[in-house]
Amino acid sequence: MPTPIQQRRERERAQRQQLIVATARELAETEGWDAVTIRRLADSIEYSQPVLYSHFADKGAIIDAVALQGFAELVTVLRSAGTGRSGRKKLDALAKAYLDFADEQPALYEAMFTLASDLPFGTPEAPSSLREGYEELRTAFAAHADGRDVDVLTEVGWSALHGLATLTRARRLRPDLRDQRLPLLLGLLRG
Amino acid sequence: MPTPIQQRRERERAQRQQLIVATARELAETEGWDAVTIRRLADSIEYSQPVLYSHFADKGAIIDAVALQGFAELVTVLRSAGTGRSGRKKLDALAKAYLDFADEQPALYEAMFTLASDLPFGTPEAPSSLREGYEELRTAFAAHADGRDVDVLTEVGWSALHGLATLTRARRLRPDLRDQRLPLLLGLLRG
DNA sequence: CTCCATTGCCTAGCAATGCTAGAAACTGGA
DNA sequence: TCCAGTTTCTAGCATTGCTAGGCAATGGAG
CATH class of the missing domain: 1.10.10.60 (Homeodomain-like)
Structure with a gap:
């Protein structure tokens, strides 16, 4: 009491x-x-x-907290990019929103994916935003599964976006091809 | 003298x-x-x-040296995976070799892609192994370009492999789908 | 209003890290 | 045997994450 x-x-x-x-x-x-x-x-x-x-127990816990906040925000960004759209347009919008998110807040993205010390991911107590973020992507990919396993497609698509985000940030990709990469990827993903 | x-x-x-x-x-x-x-x-x-x-000027220079060694080795790994093959088989072999490399030497891969402090990449004095590695991948993708820009396709394909490698290592992907991801990606890439 | 226990907070310090100045020791030639 | 030049080591600095132990504020009891 x-x-x-x-x-x-x-x-x-x-x-x-x-x-x-x-x-x-x-x-x-x-x-x-x-x-x-x-x-x-x-x-x-x-x-x-x-x-x-x-x-916080240690510095890592602070970073984890930032990362968690990042996941929550990513979910809302993806959601708002997806609402009102479907099919191809939805996928395009989500992918672009994802890359923009990573691009505009690089330190946040870094916390989420390269600093966060083992946030529970596949487990029951995966903080809900993680699962929600995945689900949001999944709904976009579902329309393009076309016989393929939706989860596998989602994971592969997400990996591609993530790779694009990180390699771009590390400046390992040619700047002059920047605007062509996402369209090509989207072309691949929708089969 | x-x-x-x-x-x-x-x-x-x-x-x-x-x-x-x-x-x-x-x-x-x-x-x-x-x-x-x-x-x-x-x-x-x-x-x-x-x-x-x-x-070495500082600790970062040591890491860079390790990374450079890693790129040199990656090139030889990709080369030997590619020789004697062509077309679809070559692409499959290279992709698998790439992921195996990252999987078997995670610390080395980490040095190459998340620790290395700005190895010159797009520049003239990009250590030759970097460019060679890219070229090796490029030859494999060229056969599947099919009208698309080979360089863009290579960068996107490489990004997807990189994303797969890093997310797998961070245990953010479902273990039970592990063996299905690469085949699906390869399916996407070859159109 | 006064006292006191509890809670919360800060000062001071430890061990480990990257890095460096200055002294010591070695090397090879005269 | 001695010396000049180079190489190497000892010792230390500043910064980091983290913690122990004491101090002070808070709010209820008499």
């Missing part, structure tokens, strides 16, 4: 936790993840370092 | 440099890149830390 005063404290605590995550994300996006140190975060939120450790 | 004795010294130096790279790679593969510290490398090669810095 929580007293009102305890409730207020928990509220403030949750708020501060959110501030930590937001600060980490912002700093990562502007100066890169290397610049995200516990000391700088502590300075930013105007608390001492141990306070951070009362919210 | 180098005296013989200088030559010997340079030879020994090159040998030691190679030892550093090999040690870093081995340690990374067995214990992960986090375990690769300058101190441990120095201990392993039985020299003090500053000696390492007489070979």
